[in-house]
Structure formats: structure tokens, C-alpha cells
Amino acid sequence: MNPAYARVAADQNFSLPKTLDRLTDETRAAVEKAAIILLPNEGFRDFTEPMFPGGTVELFRHLREHAPEGTSVEIAIEDQDYKELVLHSNVLQLAMVIVDLLIAPVAAQLIANYITARLGSRSKDTQVRASLIVDRKDGTAQQAMRISYEGPADTFEQSVKTAIQTFAQPVPASLAPAAPAPGPEQTVEPQKLLKPSQATKKKKRRK
């Protein structure tokens, strides 16, 4: 699968409510304020308990250790509830990350560094599967973009940074998603955003 990204509209708590309900007030407050948040998977097969991909603690510690000073990194789980879902296929699955737009390129680089350190010489033949939700608050509107990446470890950083750059550009009116109706459970279907190269090809074809 090629790296792909899609733009979604979202309210402030777009994918957090279920996860946050399980947290103590103290942890919840810390998670809500954090610039980088690791989220559990809550829908593996019929299993509803929150669980994280194997190695999430190492990723969490790596992000905390290397994030710029003043950048808060949190994980949306209480310590005693932490469990890992370990799949034994040769794909490095990372926990979903929510990150503020401003810190997103740094987060992408930190995650890429973690991948390199974790895989060592296996980097060449291991696929990485990751999801980042980049959250943009610009005072007038809030939007988020989910970046789903599945591909070689060594192209992760560049692919994700390119997607983040695209999101950082002003949204063309024709592609802007409709505003979601108020309410925390509002879900909006992802709207596929063409990559710049694809958009150019389409225009050329029309000519």
C-alpha cells in the first residue's frame, strides 16, 4: 500500500471520548493538555478493552526523552490498565498519535528515529504501519488530518512530513470539508485529498 492521507473534519474531542472516560481526572487533564498523545486501539476483532501495539512504552519513553523542552507527551491510559497487543508478523505497528500541527514535523522525525533504533538492520525489509492525527487550531476553525502510513521504514519520515506540509497549506475552498454538527459523537466521513502530483495529472488529462 502506498502512503496515503486523508483530511477529516473534527470537533475538539474527535476521537478521544471513549478513551478519556477510563482515565482519572488527573491523567485526563494531562492528556488533554498534551501536544503529543498516544492512543490505544479499542476495536481489535471483538475485543473492546484498550490495548497498544507492542513496543508502545518504548515509543512513549523515546518521545518523552527527545521531545523539545516544554512539549508534553502523554499516553491515554492508566498505568495499571496498560496492555500490549502483539502481532507476530514482520510489520512494525505503532500506536496512533495525536499531535498538534506546530509540533507535527518534529514528532514525525522523533518517530522515525525510534523506528530506526528499534529495527536496526531490519529497517530495510520491515514495513511500518502508523497513524497520526494532526490537529490544527488556528483560532477560527479546528481541523484534523489523519495520516495513515503503511510502507517501508526508511521512507516514513519524508512521506509523513510531506503530508503534514500539505495540511499546513490553506485549504482550497473546493476541498474544505463541511463543518461538523455540534456534539462529541459526531463523525464525519473522511474526504480523500488528492496528492499534489495526482491533482496535476488530472488537470493535464482534462486539457
Place this chain on the structure above:
Amino acid sequence: MTFDEISCYLGAVESRSAEPSAEAIKVAIAALKRDAVARGDQTAAKRAWCLEQALSAQDNYLRAFDGLESGHFYGAWCDLEKVEIDLGFLERHDTVSWPRFRLDFIRTYTAKWQSLFPYKLFISPELLEEKECSVCHQPFRPRTPCGHHVGEIYDGEMCCLIVTKLEVLGVAFVEKPVQKYSVLFLNDKDDGKSRDHYNYAVVQYAANALRKPFDQWDIERTYRRQPHSRFPTIGRNDLCPCESGKKYDECCLPESGVLRPHLEFTFYTLPPDGAGHEMYIE
């Protein structure tokens, strides 16, 4: 034995004599490690661990080669997997000594041997786990780090995670597993026992053509046309044996032969008499 003597032993892996045995060397390394830990010398303890890993990788590679030569292919496959694991653990701590201990050769040829095996599908368990640190046995939790880092060496042992609670959620079939041991085997219809149904002709061919574990060889994967006479039961309207999905008479039948995958080996040491020069594999 000293560190230097053990390093000399590991450096002579190609021409090692029967004595001292690898077992004796393991005991000597363990003694060095114990002394280092007793002195509180973490550097020496780590050095002993590195030698231990190097010896294990060499041993597993040599055992895999024996298995290949004697036709115990699944056992050899598992030994090659152990080599991969040994080297994977070792690489973050020491790669300087790899050329001297032939570990770079071992890594390269482990991958080459693995590529010759017919295994394509593996079982991959889906497990829900809780873990603890192997050094201090504290539960492994996000916000309360015990201070030990997975993969680091403490008192001459690598910090790992021990699974303390496990729930099997499912089993998946995968083409690229993390653990390569989990090969699928068929059960025999009559006695219900597992049987090895794989065709090992390619790996056997290479094993028969080599004299020693450190003989060099290369493989090139191409396509070549095989004579139509090899496919006497295929009618002109049947699917082409080249597996293109087209009819035989619209694909390879008008050509000089059927296009099939072709493996070409280059051996840098003359193979023993009896090693075939060319063969077809069904």
C-alpha cells in the same frame, strides 16, 4: 581462559579444531562474566555477553549447515532463525568484531540460505500481553519506568521483557513473520501426525554443492524457457504452465519453450563430484 584467548577461538571459526569444544568456551565465558559482575566491572561483563552472543551465532550457523547437509531442513531453518536473533541482539552493542569472527559472512549467508527455502506462509499469533522487566521484575508500565532499557546489558545479561499474563486473541497467516519457526505443516490423513510436505530440492542442491560452511556462493534469479516436452499433459487450450493465466497456445506454445523461473548458482569452490550441473524442479 582470557578474553583474548576466547577472541582467538572465535576468530578461528573456519579452521577450529575439536578441542576445546564450544561448550568448554561457553563455560569459560560464563566464568569471565561471573568474575566481572563480582568486581562490579560492567564493561567486562558486557564484553563477555558479546562474546557469548558471537559464539552462539557461530554455533547456530554451523549447526544449520550440518542440518542442511544431512537433510534436516526444518531444523536447519530454525537454527538460521536463531542466528538472525543472536545477531539482531548483538548488533546494537558490537559490530566491530564481526569481520574477525566471520559474523558479517554468517549474516549474509543466513539470509541467502533462508531465501532458498520453500516456506511461504507462517502462523502469527495475536497475543494480549502484560510484561515485566527481566532485570528487576517490575511491571512494565508507561509512566513508572524501572530505569532499565530493553536491549541494554546489565550484569552481563540483556534486559528483556518477560510476559507475565497472556491471552491468545487469534491466529493469523502471514507471509513475513517475526518468528520464522512457525512454519505450516500438513497433517497426515492416516495417522494424523504432522508431516513435512515441502520440496527442498533447491536448498538441497546448494547444500550438496558446498564442501564447507564458509564456502562462498551466489544465486541469480532469472527466467528461462524450458522445453515443451517437459509439459506433455498440457493441452493447447489449457492454461499455460508459465502461470501467466493465458491459454497455452496464446502464450508460450508458439515460443521456443515455456518461460519458467530459473535459478543460477555460482560456487566459488569446486563442488564435490556428483553435484548436479543442471536440474529441473517440479
